[in-house]
Amino acid sequence: MGMFEAILLTVITAATPLLLAAIGELVVERSGVLNLGVEGMMILGAVMGFAAAQATGSPYAGALCAMLAGMTLALLFGFLTIHLVANQVATGLALTLLGLGLAGMIGEAFVGRPGVRLQAIDIPVLSDLPVVGRILFGQDLLVYISLALVAAVTYVLFHTRVGLVIRAVGDNHGSAHALGVSVRKVRYLAVLFGGACAGLAGGYLSLAYTPQWIEGMTAGRGWIALALVVFATWRPLRLLAGAYLFGAVGIMQFHAQAHGFGIPSQFLSALPYAATIAVLVIISRNRILTRINTPACLGRPFVPDR
Amino acid sequence: MTATTPTDPPAIGRDRQGDILLEARGITKRFGDILANDDVSIALRAGEIHALLGENGAGKSTLVKILYGALEPNGGTLHWQGREVTIASPAEARKLGIGMVFQHFSLFEALTVAENIALALPRGTAMRELSARIREVSRDYGLTLDPQAIVADLPVGIRQRIEIVRCLLQEPQLIIMDEPTSVLTPQEADQLFLTLERLTLEGCAILYISHRLEEVKRICHHATVMRHGKVISECDPARETAASLARMMVGSAVHDLKRGPRPDAGAVRLELRGLSAPADGPFSVAIDTVDLQVRGGEVVAIAGIAGNGQGELFDLVSGERLSSSGSVQIDGQAAGRSGITARRRAGAAFVPEERLGHGAVPGLRLSENIVLTRHSTGDGLVRGGFVDTDRAGELEKRIKNNFGVRMSHDDAEARALSGGNLQKFVIGRELDRQPGVLVVNQPTWGVDAGAAALIRQELIDLSRQGSAVLVISQDLDEIFEIADRIAVISRGHLSEAEPAETMTRERIGLLMGGMEDRQGGATHAA
């Protein structure tokens, strides 16, 4: 395996958790809800996925459990923000803090234990192709799922009635309500979908990326996913590009560290965070672009007058 | 008076021959302690335009929402073609054949025309097919639409077309229209009336909500009048006068305004010269070289359809936003480069369109809301950086008493006041200063007739004391009632102000549509 191929492979693994978490949040925000708790849902997904994989020996059971964990937290968030119209920003922060706390508590028993690794699926013959073989046809299932999700979300959002309803609710919840759309139901479902995706993204970390449990192993990826959604101006295909770009930035630091270059490792570790700030600045400089694309009801509470 | 009580059979009126389509019997709806609908009954017939009249807060919107399934009544029954029905959601209403054209458009700005329409139609309509049908129906009714256009890019008149076409595509038997002409030029309204006429000939029933009495007299076959949540009377509007209809709505004679003679032209107190600013974002209008002089002693009104730059112009005059070019002068002093606080200090006062959230902070008490605009105007409200709450309380009592602001308890939070009372407060807060220049955007929007009359009288009185009053309004009746001179704003450009006596509604309509020579010449383009 050549150097180039190795780097590409690691970029894919680094990008996948970002992509999974961000594609879920994209749908949530399209429906008008801002869930800042991605980091919390992710880390609970990571620890629960690890735990379930340990208990059953199956990484797929782990992935499923990770999704359920994310959805449980998302449901809590939904109840507060959709039913009790609590401030979405503050509730999202609460979700992150609670998720980090719960994961830390649950994970204590798993520190240092070897995990169950999600195996790559080698598609016979194809994965043996030179250069592209391993990259295109030798990934684990979740990589394919993340890509399929991007395609599915693109299709559903822009070519189906369900997607139209989601966008309508995010654009003007009052009008959607007047037309008889159940705004709360749509938002609950979107928030749950976002929770499942974030949980799965966490599960990917503890099952595939580094198959073990490390306290705080999400390391801000949930927040970066949130920034990616803004960066992508709420469009799935741009999100795909953004996630792979950030995957590359993350991997660059590893390779740079491996090769030395004399740059302190902390500086390289700070790269993804600095890059996040940089892309946010670049995208927000174009205010017209952001304002046209931002779901108009994002973060705004809705109380039906019934 | 030819009105009858609702218990009498509606014997009077033109022949009411159509079959009863929808009947509501004894509808009651309560919001907390307020009885919004109290035993309301109404019968809507095929082929008939049925007016629903009443002041703001009379319970019209509540009734309509119940008929459309958007609200659930606490009591009473609904009957569709003689059969008792429950209308649990707008979707069910649509299934029965009830369509609705909303007053504040229920449109989605970020979506296309076709997508907006698809949302109101049953599932499984293919987009391509739908676009074709939209083109067909809009052509049939003379309501041209481009299905692929994004709503945010379209002017209000077109947006209403979307609402109407959306409604027509559902092939409804009953169409509910809430204040449909409030956003239209007189010419656009005429076009709408033709469409309505055609629909009634096709056997459609129309429930028409409006407070424009002339237009109700002209097109409606029957009227139900509501007041304080109850049906007060039914009548044939063609046989009433606008004054008798108004009496039924308000419950007492509406007092005429005392205008007094217009004093000789005073000095120019507010002058805008070449005021311009680019659009402040994708949903805003650019202001294009506005020139205007307002003299002491006169009321100048700016007419225009919503969304033609009224709010943007207000922001530039008030100093909330600074213009990119041109000048603002208050009493001869240049103020165009200074912010709103300096302009207030120069003797100007401002009342914006939005009461809650712009003119007042919803969660703050009235006394605190006084500090909002008067913290730097020498009223002694702030001393050495500290807010004098006693002084604010004094002012609050004075304004409350002088302007008849009513509330459930003393010094309530702004959000607890009714629209009319809050409007009296935000205008009273500025009038209390005796400003030399007053700029008001939509002074009586959504305010009941009693409060509206009071506010209009106060504006006239202020001008007669020598102040310059500039009123921006969408309500032509109001403008003709109070204005000495009238200008029209259209797509961010202001026509030359002309004496009210020589202005006609037709001419204003043309100016609203931008059908006027840019130089403001008196050439009619029609």
Added chain:
Amino acid sequence: MRLELEKRAEHSAAMALLSPVIALALTLVSGAILFAALGQNPARALYVFFIDPLTASWSLQELVVKATPLILIGVGLAVCYLSNTWNIGGEGQFTAGALAGSILPILFAGFESPLTLPLMLLMGVAGGMAWAAIPAFLKVRFGTNEILTSLMLVYIAQLLLDWLVRGPWRDPAGFNFPESRMFTAAATLPALADGRMHVGAIFALIAVAALAVVLMKTRKGFEIRVLGQAPRAGRFAGFSQNRMVWFAFLLAGGLAGLAGISEVSGSINQLTPVISPGYGFTAIIVAFLGRLNPIGILFSGLLLALSYLGGEAAQVALGISDKTTRVFQGMLLFYVLACDTLILYRIRLGGPAATGKGA
């Protein structure tokens, strides 16, 4: 059953006071259930967690030591949240303050004078402000979302600290441990009484008192509330949103920086790779539990400091992970936010048929 909200005409003053209390009660009930699930006697566990630490003088002092940064950061964040500025990077500003304040005692250890401490404190404040100025600038200049930028800067500040204590600032005589040199006496905040409590607690009290006056009595406080509740009305009043973003960020950053250098100089006495158990994040909870009111924050700061001590006590006495502290804190914020709904709404429970609907 259906849960519906009914808007109150005005905010409920009673609920504004009661909501944190209800939230606390709900947290304790949930805590009891959690302890039971962990196989503990809930009553005993709650006692160990929340009462035991209050029974000894040393632990009361420790309570104040832990409450000091929480309150200092919390009141600053309260000003941010009241003005609708979402600074969640208190932890980073705390770290930056600690770093800037430590320049003197680490790089100029020989400089011992009565000016040393005041200079350190000033530099701490300046460091926190500088760190907070980044998201403020980006927000004002480019409209960049301050939530994400202020948070990203937390990670960067922590990595900067990590690099310094392992690299240039590592104590040459420290056996290669990742620690800076110990601060000299001239660079140590004086203790109060005879124990761990230090002068930082006084700073916190002053900050609480000063901000209570500013928020309740002054024009600045009025401006903060107006811009936070209705930005459009704020502009109409002639207040500048951009200046408020600067004000809120610089104030919160300065206070967090002060908390950072006070903690390092008064409590830890050197820089280590980890100088905070998440004070900057817990302070978000402190701010909300205290209903964004400085006096309320004084109490909520003490309460959340107690949750840290309780976690440690429970670990020692019951063998429960001290990570439960974080769970408690997270639950508390959740309940506070849920209960705050009651301030503006009444809750109605009932089936759809209960209202005697027609037809």
